[in-house]
Amino acid sequence: MASDVCMSLQDVTISYGSFEAVKNVYMDLPKGKVTAFIGPSGCGKSTVLRALNRMNDLIPGCSLKGRVIFDQHDLYDKRVDPVEVRRRIGMVFQKPNPFPKSIYENIAFGARINGYKGDMDELVERSLRKAAVWDECKDKLKESGFSLSGGQQQRLCIARAIATEPEVILMDEPCSALDPISTLKIEETMHELKRSYTIMIVTHNMQQAVRVADMTAFFNAEAVEGGSGKVGYLVEFNETENIFNSPSQQSTLDYVSGRFG
Amino acid sequence: MIPLFLVLIYVLIQGGRLISLQLLTELPPAPGLEGGGIGNAILGTIVVTLIASLIAIPVGVGGGVYLSEYAQDGWFSKFVRFGNDVLAGVPSIICGVFIYSLIVATRIFFDQSFSAMAGGIALSVLMLPTVIKTTYEGLLLVPQEMRMGAYGVGASRFVTITQITLPAAFTPIATGVVLGIARAAGETAPLIFTALFSPFWPEGLFNPIATMSVLIFNFAIMPYEAQNELAWAASFVLVIMILGANLLARWISHATRA
Ligand SMILES: Nc1ncnc2c1ncn2[C@@H]1O[C@H](COP(=O)(O)OP(=O)(O)OP(=O)(O)O)[C@@H](O)[C@H]1O
Ligand SMILES: [Mg+2]
Numbered sequence A: 001m002a003s004d005v006c007m008s009l010q011d012v013t014i015s016y017g018s019f020e021a022v023k024n025v026y027m028d029l030p031k032g033k034v035t036a037f038i039g040p041s042g043c044g045k046s047t048v049l050r051a052l053n054r055m056n057d058l059i060p061g062c063s064l065k066g067r068v069i070f071d072q073h074d075l076y077d078k079r080v081d082p083v084e085v086r087r088r089i090g091m092v093f094q095k096p097n098p099f100p101k102s103i104y105e106n107i108a109f110g111a112r113i114n115g116y117k118g119d120m121d122e123l124v125e126r127s128l129r130k131a132a133v134w135d136e137c138k139d140k141l142k143e144s145g146f147s148l149s150g151g152q153q154q155r156l157c158i159a160r161a162i163a164t165e166p167e168v169i170l171m172d173e174p175c176s177a178l179d180p181i182s183t184l185k186i187e188e189t190m191h192e193l194k195r196s197y198t199i200m201i202v203t204h205n206m207q208q209a210v211r212v213a214d215m216t217a218f219f220n221a222e223a224v225e226g227g228s229g230k231v232g233y234l235v236e237f238n239e240t241e242n243i244f245n246s247p248s249q250q251s252t253l254d255y256v257s258g259r260f261g
Numbered sequence B: 001m002i003p004l005f006l007v008l009i010y011v012l013i014q015g016g017r018l019i020s021l022q023l024l025t026e027l028p029p030a031p032g033l034e035g036g037g038i039g040n041a042i043l044g045t046i047v048v049t050l051i052a053s054l055i056a057i058p059v060g061v062g063g064g065v066y067l068s069e070y071a072q073d074g075w076f077s078k079f080v081r082f083g084n085d086v087l088a089g090v091p092s093i094i095c096g097v098f099i100y101s102l103i104v105a106t107r108i109f110f111d112q113s114f115s116a117m118a119g120g121i122a123l124s125v126l127m128l129p130t131v132i133k134t135t136y137e138g139l140l141l142v143p144q145e146m147r148m149g150a151y152g153v154g155a156s157r158f159v160t161i162t163q164i165t166l167p168a169a170f171t172p173i174a175t176g177v178v179l180g181i182a183r184a185a186g187e188t189a190p191l192i193f194t195a196l197f198s199p200f201w202p203e204g205l206f207n208p209i210a211t212m213s214v215l216i217f218n219f220a221i222m223p224y225e226a227q228n229e230l231a232w233a234a235s236f237v238l239v240i241m242i243l244g245a246n247l248l249a250r251w252i253s254h255a256t257r258a
Helices: A045-051 A082-088 A103-113 A120-130 A150-163 A180-193 A206-212 A240-245 A250-256 B002-016 B021-025 B039-070 B075-089 B092-104 B116-140 B144-152 B157-168 B170-185 B212-220 B225-255
Strands: A005-016 A019-030 A034-038 A062-070 A089-092 A168-172 A198-202 A215-223 A230-239
Touching: A005 A045, A019 A045, A019 A198, A019 A215, A034 A045, A034 A206, A045 A168, A045 A198, A045 A230, A082 A089, A082 B144, A089 A150, A089 B144, A103 A120, A103 A150, A103 B157, A120 A150, A120 A180, A150 A168, A150 A180, A150 B144, A180 A198, A180 A206, A198 A206, A206 A240, A215 A240, A215 A250, A230 A240, A230 A250, A240 A250, B002 B225, B021 B039, B021 B225, B039 B075, B039 B116, B039 B157, B039 B170, B039 B212, B039 B225, B075 B116, B092 B116, B116 B170, B144 B157, B157 B170, B170 B225, B212 B225
Parallel strands: A019 A230, A034 A198, A034 A215, A089 A168, A168 A198
Antiparallel strands: A005 A019, A005 A062, A215 A230
């Protein structure tokens, strides 16, 4: 495997019970870059994203076939501890989900359980600044995370993920609850973060993919005969520029030009 | 509501007028004598309820956590929850007889028969279903996203439960626990078979101990005016304690919701 590959998906099929949600995905996600997952609703973007840090383990009935190679190991090897995986591969969810703790503790929690020994006050401030939410939080660090607006909560969750200093950050539609200005701030954050982290982001916003992503994966779903629902698959994975300007598949062109989905 | 007020007013009038420092701190008089108090029974009720809580809270919260966070939602979990609901409906006297035959009759603790410990265990059996049920149901209300968030920053299941999920469900669990304690504190039947009674100050956890509910039971039917009055006074104290516990439960659910 080339050294600039962060994660490699090899013939990955993910099922919920007997329903195959995404099938036969092959992908080499590059290190130190931002990769966007786009595609119509229900095609399995979140499912694939959650597979990258074994978050699907928490969904009863969800199973994975194939291999996900990260740092020379198959993440789904029996000897791999999923907790360790999630320490190295952090996640920001679609819905803001702060802990029922103070803003300060929301950030400190992850750092503390990951054995952070440095100056906690400094880490909290740095993380909140990176997530572009410091100004709104600096006077109320002791107040509950729920006292923030939805958009601010989401940026708090991004700060929380950054604070644990993972190698990879997975973001599932992190900006779907944000106004355009905070969205831009988050995007700046991502440009900043990709110097030290690898980022995978699910987005429904084409402009956002163009603005932040180096690589883009287009997923689609189609009904299969005898199947109980639509099965998702990877249509095309390439440099973002190619996906948006000269896609090799007709369905990609239809989707990115807005004639579809 | 009307029966509640009638009971309260009657107890308050009959018992409240007797309350004095002496009553709260002295031993009951020998039959036929005047004066004295219910100090040993107040202390005994506190001791027995404390023992019950020390057993029922960890076991019950642990059971609720197991059902909600560890068990697959299969037949076993359903069966345990059903069993728990049945246990909640078992008359308290049966708990007493059960602990009597298990602990008192077998003299399992240092060859002692009736003891504060046996009484506490009997009350813990009564409290357990409430604690399990409120813990389980409280944890079900915690959104799955909250757990996901904790796992997402690299928390193990244990850390997630102890530091995120349980604190998030603190209000319903604490409310249930307090109500469970209040219920147990007033029980008589299971204590008659287990803690028995004592006219003296508590002599340790493995000896019989006085409690207010059993004191009421014993003294209310005695043909002595002094004992009858102490029974009323004990009723008053017990009602006030249970009322206080219920107010505390309400306060917890209001104060922590904000
Ligand atoms: N927890 C689950 N249990 C069962 N099926 C699920 C679960 N989560 C997702 N699915 C199914 O898997 C398929 C892919 O869902 P997924 O959430 O990955 O789509 P998505 O591309 O993220 O969609 P969206 O853009 O709407 O977020 C869908 O058919 C969905 O119904
Ligand atoms: Mg999704």
